[in-house]
Every structure is written in C-alpha cells, then in structure tokens.
Amino acid sequence: MFRVASRIGPRHDQTLRSLVLVEGFCLRLFVSEFICGGGWREGERPASLIREGAAMLRALIEDLLQIPEMQVVTTWDRRLPDGLGSRKSPSLDIVPVAGPDEEHEVFRRLCESADASYIIAPELSDELSLRTAVAASFEQRRSPQISYPHPRNLNCSVEAIDLCGDKWSLFEHLTRHAIPTIPTFQLQDRSSHDSLSWPRVLKLRLGAGSQSMQLVSSPAEWESAIKSFDNSSRHTEAIVQPYIPGQAFSVGVIIDRNRTLHRLPVADQLIDPRNGFAYLGGRVPSHCWTGSIDPLLDKVLPTIPGVYGFVGIDFLIPDGTPGTPLLVEINPRLTTSYTGYRQLCRDNLAALWLGESDPVEQLHWRDGQIEFQAAGECS
Template identity: 30%
Template sequence: MKIFVFEWVSGGGLVAEPLPPSLAREGDMMLRALLDDLTPLPGVRVLASRDPRLPPLAGVSAIVPAPGEGALELYARGARAGDAAWPIAPETEGALERLTRETLQLGKILLASRPGAVRLTASKYATALALRAAGVPTVPTFREGDPVPPPAMPGPWIVKPDDGAGCDGAVIVPDWRAASDRLAMRSGHLVAQPWIEGCALSLSLLCCEGRALLLSCNRQHVRITDGRPALAGITVNGVADQAGRLAELAERIAVAIPGLWGYVGVDLVLAKEGPVVLEVNPRLTTSYCGLRRALDINTAAMVLDLLRTGGAADGWRRPEATTSVTLSLETDRGD
C-alpha cells in the first residue's frame, strides 16, 4: 500500500502565506513521528508533501507545491499517486473536512475520521450540543444570542474561535458580561465557556465504528500570559485512568459522534466533580509524538490494522503503561 501523508503546515498548506516557526515545528514533529511509524511497516510505501521553505525529509519521497498550486490541488496530486491518504490539518475554516472529502471523491482510502465527524467536531458549539445530548459531561458552551447563563456560573470565562485549534485565539476574561461583549465583536465566529478549575488533560484514542480504545491519558501543561492560554508541553501517558472512567468516557464519545475513525484526540478538564470534555480533535495531535516511547507501540500500524479488522472487539487491547514522556512546546510559542 502506498500512503500519501499530508501535514498541513509543513506540507504546503501555508505555501502562499508566511510560515510561523512555532506551527511549522509542531507540525514537523507530528509528521516525523507518523513517518517513523509508517516507514518500517512491511508492504507500506510512503509519499509525503513538503513546504520548500523547510529542510527536505531524509529517506522519504516527497512532492513540493508547483508554482501557483493551492493546498487542495497539491493534496489531490499527492493522493492520486497513492492508494490511501492520511491528512493532518486544522479544522479551522473547513481545511481538514475538505481534505477528507477530496480523498473519498478520488476513490482513495481515508486514514482519518469521516467528513461528517470532522464537520461536527470542527465546531466547538456543535460538538458540545452533540455530546450533551448523549449524556457526555461537557463544558457549557455559549454563542451570541444564547440565553444568559445561570448565576451559578460566576468567575472567569474563556472566549475562543468556534473552529479554532487548541488555544489559538483564546482569551480569558473576568466574567460572563466581558465574555458576552467579546462574542458580539465576531458574531457567529466565537464561543464562550466558563473557566473550569482542574487538571488539563488530553486523551489519545483509537476509534472505529462507534468504538474507542484509550491509548493514553496525557497531562497538558498550560501557561497563561496576559489572559491568553498556551500549551507549553504535554506529558504523554502522564495520568492513570482511575477505575477506568476515562476509558468509559472515550467509548461514550465515540458513540455520540459517528464517523470518528483512526487516531482521535480529546481535550478535557479533570474537575473535582469528574472529567469534563472541552473538544474533540478528529486527527493526529501532538501527543501522538510520544506514544511510541511511552507505550512501546506503533500507533500507525494499529490504525492500518483497523482496515483489516474493522475494529473487532477481540482485537482491541489497551497497551500496558510503561512510562511517561514529556514533550516540550515552550520554544514553539511567541515566535
């Protein structure tokens, strides 16, 4: 099988724009981790895409954008050359959804979540509604025009783009009134959520056909500067799943959002009342970069195995925890 791997930032998605060093480094981390998993697999050949402003990839065939070629055209050219495609892109402005739909329209195997699931999870507001309807504990999420939150939600709020990735564009404000004012500045594009105290976590999942296998629980190291949060680092496999409640939460998320497939990330807060979901990322996340060292597994091989097994229950075994791995992103921020 020939697999085309396309990481949006390092692979040419921003070829017509300045290339932020922080995003390029983080994207490159994910790309190289995935390539390290794919290239040793028997019967697998890999083709990647590369922004020409970055150093070439050693030992991997790669295409570069042609003059005037847009990101979608570049992606289609690479996907046509392979049997399957593995897109890694932000949900912002529908980028990841367009790539997933293009893959299927070309008749290629999509090694990622299905377009419907990507479209839903691209919106924090729609995700919260879907999860809440399924009984999944989710942070209350508001947009302009929604009923005023109850008095039981005092204290700080966070306002962020509805389709933003991670902490990008997020700002912490002192109360709901300040949050409401910010929502009015970009009606329909922002959401507001009460700030929830607790331990910031992410989950690394393997999903297929409404099922989820919890690979690791990761501790997120968030720093706040002038009211703006940023992810400074991640300790992969840094949190134990006490009593299996996070594994159960993962299963409920997979049922609530049909079409999640392959590697999926979930951001949440472990509050004193229990876990509260913030968002679902239907793609590779930075935590992927530490899974091999932390768990001694090849996650890409596990994803490819889903094509054969369809996620059959007898083939799903959570990896034995071995160690934790801390990934530092501190130098990535503020470039």
C-alpha cells in the same frame, strides 16, 4: 498494559480489513500535513501550529517507514526550513511546493494517485473536513494482488470531523446525549451569557488548539476582547464559556480496521491559561489522574458517526467537582500527544490503522513516564 476494550459500531467490510501487506505489493500512502505541507494561505503562520504540525508529521512518517512494503509520499513548503531531512529514505518521497496554489494542485493529484491518504490539518476554516472530502472522493482502487479495494480515506468520516470540529455543534450534541461538558454560549447571543461570572473564556467556534483563545477577567477587558471576533460567519464566530479551574487531561484512542477500540493512557496536559491557553505539551501516563475515563469514552464515542483511526479527547477535572470529568473537545485527527504515546508504546501505533493486515489486540507499554513538548521533543 491496555487490553482491547470494546468495538465501535459494526465490523467494517473488507475494504477496511487490510491495506497492505500482500507479498510483493507496496502500498503508496499520501500523508498530508496542511501547515508545513504548503497549504497555509492566510498571512503569517502561527508558530505554534508550525511546531505541532511538523512534530506530528515527522513522528507519523517515522512509524510508517517501519512498516514493510510501505511507500510514503508527502509535501513540504519550500518557504520553511527543511524539517524532514533526517527522515529521508528510499521509501519516502518528499514533494516540495512553493505555496498554497501549487499545493492545492499537488494535493489533489497525490490523493488521486496514491493508494490511500491520511490528512493532518487544523479545524480552522474547515480545512480538515474539506481536505478529507477530497481524499474520500476518489473511487476505491483495486490491485491485481488482492481481491478487494483499498479505502482511499484513512481519516474519520467527514460527518465526524464536521461535528467534532465545530465547538458549538459539539456542545449541543454532548448536551443532547447527557454527556458532561463545559457550558457554552454563542457570543452574539448576548443575553445567554450576560450573567456569567468572571473570568470567562473566549474562543473560536472552529478554532484549532489554543488559536485566538482568551481568558477575560473583567468587564473592562471584555469589550476589547470581543472586537477580535467579527462573527460574520462560522469561521470567525466566537463562543463563550465560564472559566472552570481544574486539571486538564487528554486521552488518545485508536479505532482500528476491525472496529476495535484501543484505549491509550491518560496524559497530563500542560497549558498556560494566562498566556492565551498556550499548549506546552504533556506527560504520559498521567501521575495526577487516578480515576477511570472509560465510562465517559464508552458513552461518547458510539454517538460520533464514522469515528476511525487516532482520536484525541480533552477533558477537565474541575477543582470543585473532581468526581465529574467534563469533556472539553474531541479531536477527530492526529494530535501532538501522538509524539509521546509512540515513545511509550512498544508497538507501532501507526500500524494499527494505517498498515498491518492484522492489528495487534493488545498494546504493550514501557515503564516510566514520557514528557513531550509541543514541538515533539520527548524526555
């Protein structure tokens, strides 16, 4: 059982106190998932992103449909098999789109017409930031039933997304705040990483998940590996890190509308470094982690401007220095671990920041451990 731990920043004004639930008033919430919702434009979609995107969208919609007076609208790409058929409900409106051009128009229209929007998208090509900016651009709306406007964007702020989604900028930020993290270098600054030992890790500066990540074991592999990154822009630029053996973990937090931080259990991350760091899922709560991640959370979260809702934090316990957790990434959005957390929690996690007028102050957890796959299956 996890209790309220702290507040992040000042209490929000009335725009964040309640989204629903005035008797007789229905909130129409637009939930957009970029990969499965029709936004993907550049060639073949990575199968891993399709699986994870669909899993998050299904899980979130199921939880939202449990909230009284909630109406949910989403888009779905006609080019994909129907992934939401079993979730059809009078409270769910699925808008099919033929591809990215139509999705672009529908996305703007639904952001404008819905009472509020929540965006699920990868950091690739700044998609999460750009789409959140669109959702936040529309004026706050008033209804005759309540005396204050609804917030239109239920994601983290664009500023938080830009900082956390850029691995180089985040490394510089963490270093300035003396937060332990993995040493990081820009690929084009060859002198900075020439002396790194092998193996090394190559990844996109604006990557999502394990996309384009490579474990490079020798100089012979290095020249071939770096050719896949042209470094002509931030979107194709690579960063270099030493490979640090250790145990990978993640922890979810939810910052609700009262600016209260809900700490979720630490989860094991199941990752295959020899297969492009493929993400296989996780187990929650971790049976391998016996320490406390609270000091790291308390130090880093107040430094991120506009952090809100569900945030996933990845960290590493190095084999050589197990007493010093290294912060790896901050995901300012829903992550696949949500599919496991929602099965373990007795409360509706989505209602904390997307629904109820009075978020619970204390979450209640089931006994046992949930193992979740990247595609969302739980056991």
